[in-house]
Amino acid sequence: MLSATLTDILQAKNISTERFREITNRLFSQGIVVRDEDGVEEKLYDDALRIEDALTDFFHLAGFRLVHSHGHTYFRLYAPGAQVPGEVEDGLEEVPGLRAKLSADFVALALALRFHFNQGLCEGGSRLTDTGEVLVRFEELATTLQTQLKRQLPATVTDKLKLLAELKRHRLITYAANFSVTDEDAYIAIRPTILGIVSNEVLEAALEADDAEREAAGAEAADAVEGDAPVAEEAVPAASEGAVRAVDVGADAANNEVENEQENADEAR
Structure with a gap:
């Protein structure tokens, strides 16, 4: 039922399920999508903007918070229990496995x-x-x-x-x-x-x-x-x-940065 509802929403916005996966996978792996980062993220951001409500609900069901900075044109994903500057606490338990190991x-x-x-x-x-x-x-x-x-x-x-x-x-x-x-x-x-x-x-x-x-x-x-x-x-x-908990979601991104940058370059071409 949820899948069918989501599919209808995506079709109404002319966004494929494959594109939806690309956007959510990028947010899960990197924790952020910034429009002015490069051509690939610009397109990801623009498509995410078209389905912002659907993305927000999708992540919310799993306890994540998607925060959109309209002025600075980026989306950032926060893990459950993260303290978000300027936002009220979500009251959820933290998930240690989603915490970034920051020096x-x-x-x-x-x-x-x-x-x-x-x-x-x-x-x-x-x-x-x-x-x-x-x-x-x-x-x-x-x-x-x-x-x-x-x-x-x-x-x-x-x-x-x-x-x-x-x-x-x-x-x-x-x-x-x-x-x-x-x-x-x-x-x-x-x-x-x-x-x-x-x-x-x-x-x-x-x-x-x-x-x-x-x-x-x-x-x-x-x-x-x-x-x-x-x-x-x-x-x-x-x-x-x-x-610095906002980077929790992208904890493993650094390990795969070389591969990600190569993929971005290939997509841009």
Whole structure:
């Protein structure tokens, strides 16, 4: 019965069941569809927009929440029990298997990104792009980590680039193909999608935490990275209420990124 109803809805919108699967599979695997990411996601977003109500109901039945940012043109899927910035709690139990295993460095840098995004919105000017992104130098992020969050970036250039690549995979930043962490004039663009990951309340709590809390939280995060426990809650004190849970749904996406990018390129051609 549900299948027949869904089929009727899709037919009325001229969307095939195969296309519906493509959209839902992308959201389940990546956790997000951003219209300005590339040609493939632009088409996925436009088709998802046509069947938004059906998608929302479909995910709701399984306990997921589909949030649509109209202004920044992206859909983000949240797992059951996730705390969504600006949304009331769904009252559902969390599903540990859907929790992303995020490193302490990832969580800390996400907080720094939100800090600079807020700052960029206030300052405006050349830091703010036409698409709502905020430009920041890599060294500025490093300084913010040290002075505001009392953390250091990974020591090696390779590890720094891996961290940035992970943030990029989660659609939180973009940077040029020739970007170099040693180039003082190289910019990173912080995307508005950061708003769905780190709330202002979480950021404020992180900035107000004392050194002892940060050290304790950092130790717990290191243990969690090595084990099976999720680290999003322990990485920094402010994350204890779920600072970065929006990426839970796309927890396995990073492992398949090379294959996904190749598929995207093939589809685009």
